[in-house]
Amino acid sequence: MKKIFFFFIALSSLNVLKAQSNTNPDISLIGTFNTFSNFIKDTPEYGKLNFETPSMEMFVDGYLNPYSRATANIAYEEGEFAVEELYAQILRGLPLDLQVKAGKYLVGFGKINTIHPHAWAFLERPLFHQIYFGAEGFNDIGIDLSYALPFESFYSSIDIGIFKGDAIAKTVASNPDDPSTFYQLRGNNPVFVGRWSNFFQLNDYSDLELGLSGSYGVHSYDYLTSDSRKALFYTYTGLDFKYKYRSDAYSSFVLQGEALLNSMDVLRSADEIFFYQSRINTLGVFVYFDYQFSKQFSIGAKYDFTYGIIGDEPGYATLSNDDKNKTQGIAAWFGFYPVEETLAFRLGTENLFFNYSDGAPRDSETTIKLQMIFSLGPHKAHPF
């Protein structure tokens, strides 16, 4: 991790030396600082004002040549540096006006997943993203081809990619040869992801985007029910929409939602000795609105539903394999943007409700969070 840090310092020094050059990439920094209090019994944060370690995203991006550009996003979270994104894109010059993106990046499954968290209207990652993709969302290593369909009246594009599967194949299985050890089944299998997105300009003031996503692949292997390993497949189908009405420069209304339908091979056992294969069908969904009622203020609310229990560790009996237990969430927030997009304050609350199929009781959990985000440098606005 130190190497990454020193590499970055060296890169910055180089930029100072070449400050007059026109070929310097853009460098931007997004800082996030959270304070929160929760009302979750038996936790050390209960009822207190808690301060999270500030996090940071450093973006370095620019053109490599007239046809392509590259982006690096180096993140500092919970006291550690990590390469959040590192990719290159060929934007023009390919046959059929194809675009290619390769590296590590936020995968285009649904709409929200490709948007950096600092640009979300809400404070917390949607629940079904946490269940089906993990705490960092669908961020993976791979390559993606994008084709814009030749329609005249609306913009329509198809993306197809192949990825390592870090965000999907994240279950942990015990080693049948040595029950005291576990397989870390992360990113061992290529997975396929596709998205068809359609953008309609309804009139001068309102727009609608509709998307259909799919992901297919092997999420794990079965070592328990047969002598040879047998692939366990999954299929995610995603639907998303975003409607935005902007009446003038200072007010807008956004209604956005996504759903994921999961069909997945899993292993089941009644006694933890004999296992059998099964297929589960689960889903997750969220919908929110955000209303900017003046240049500096906005309010919004979000509803989440997902199979699985938020906060559980990955395993065959939990998270993406859980077709019995459910989590629901209701969130609301108030945003204050003193000067355009350079500084934002958001006060939000999220309530989680848990439903166990065996009737086990669990209190709902409430978190109140105050967030400050600043944006330094020319970080580009996310498209619609």
Add this chain to the structure above:
Amino acid sequence: MKKIILLALFFMFNITFAQVNVVTTTSTIYDIVKEIGKDKVEVDYLCRGDQDPHFLEVKPSYMLKLRKADILMKIGLGLEMWAQQLIDGSRNSKLEIVDLSVDISIKEVPTAKVDASQGDIHPHGNPHYWLDPENVKIMAKEIYESLSNKDTENSSFYKKNYEVYSKRLDGKIAEWKNKMSALKDKPIIFFHASWIYFADKFGIKIAGYVEPKPGITPTPSHNADIIALVKKNKITKIVMENFYSDNAPNQIAEKTGVKVIKVPVNVYGMDGVDSYIKMMDNIINQITK
């Protein structure tokens, strides 16, 4: 039957008879291109006249417009920070970018390091040069040359239209100068720092801005300064673009009796303002009223 087949082919393949397909970032450039290209050019624009051209949401529908364009014409000088994302998204490798600021005498070019503490300062100079009609003649020449390079066959057609338009502007400039002479050296408060070219052209004195710094929301303390300034210098007018909030100017007006004048600064920025000449007529008529 033949007519039906031809009509069907027309719609299926989007057959157009225009020689050059131009997209402009603002509706003012659009109007000038129409004047010079007339029916030989198919032209569309991205930012509506009633929108702030500094901030345009990057939408795929704009990428669609650029995908089939031959030329994108822009104001430049950092006004359209959003344009590059649209160009990249268009996937159009043949798109030619024409920056209309190249022959303009740029004002307010920073001489020292620029940073965000100074507000939204444009590091290459003030980009609102189209509010001086002399600069529109320079833009028109740039547009004529660009269209001629792309479509050499119709070069003389574009040249003739450019000359006619330039002459019309000369006539209007004389008329506008005459009207504005009543306000020569009179102090006026403006909302945003976009009026230096207009003020210099017509000899107006810019007394101050409602925004404390370019692009920064008015503050109570700055409003108090402006109120004192208005009272001290007996200023009678605040001029502002009609897409900005008039809350602060109205508060100043309540305290001082100054008149708040909201004007369009791009074509189609107000009902009935469907050309650059009508836009300037509107601005000057309102200011001199």
